[in-house]
Amino acid sequence: MCGHCLVEPPAFSTTQAGLLYQESIKQLVHDFKFHASPRAGTLLAELMLLTPPMALGNALLSVPMTPTHARTRGFNQSHWLAEHLSYQLGIPMVSAKRIKDSPSQRTLNRRQRAANLSGAFVFESPPPAHLLIIDDVVTTGSTGDALGRAALEAGAKRVDIWAAARTPLGKD
Structure with missing residues (x-):
């Protein structure tokens, strides 16, 4: 656990990210996320499958976007990865809803990211x-924490994160 997680434990139990978000992986994620490259997405999903979490859970949950943000970007990269992994692993998907339209997390620091996503997600079932x-x-785990809190409040008992990459420590 990092120092931040020791001081303020997150709503999720573990995070599995087999790659570091730097150099060629950073470019691969960028091509997938901002240019909707199916090749990049397929490669990221295949790389994720090489380092799965120890516990896969009962269902996969993609990070929801607001309808406005989804229209602007053209697709939800988290949902795309979750669909691919769900198919490959035979694990169902569930969904949550993003009810707070907030700025992108990319330029925010740890504290701003947490505030930006506070109360942003709900489960309809x-x-x-x-x-x-x-x-x-x-990066900081703020998205997973906010989504995890909403899941726990809605009745989940455990929430974990499985990401393609993580920002190297000290880069958040």
């Missing part, structure tokens, strides 16, 4: 006991 959040990159 109770989630299964163990959820696995699927994301492209974990």
Whole structure:
């Protein structure tokens, strides 16, 4: 656990990210996320499958976007990865809803990211006991924490994160 997680434990139990978000992986994620490259997405999903979490959970959960943000970007990269992984692993997907339209996390620091996502997600139906959040990159864990809190409040017992990459420590 990092120092931040020791001081303020997150709503998720573990994070699995087999790659570091730097150099060629950073470019691969960028091509997938901002240019909707199916090749980049397929490669990221295949790389994720090489380093799966020890516990896969009862269902996969992609990070929801607001309808406005989804229209602007053209697709939800987290949902795309979750669909691919769900198919490959035979694990169902569940969904949550993003109810708070807030700025992109990319330029925000740790504290701003947490405030930006506070109360941003809700579940319209109770989630299964163990959820696995699927994301492209974990930086501070704020997204997973906010989505995990919403899942626990809605009835989940455990939430984990499985991401393609993580920002190297000290780069958040």
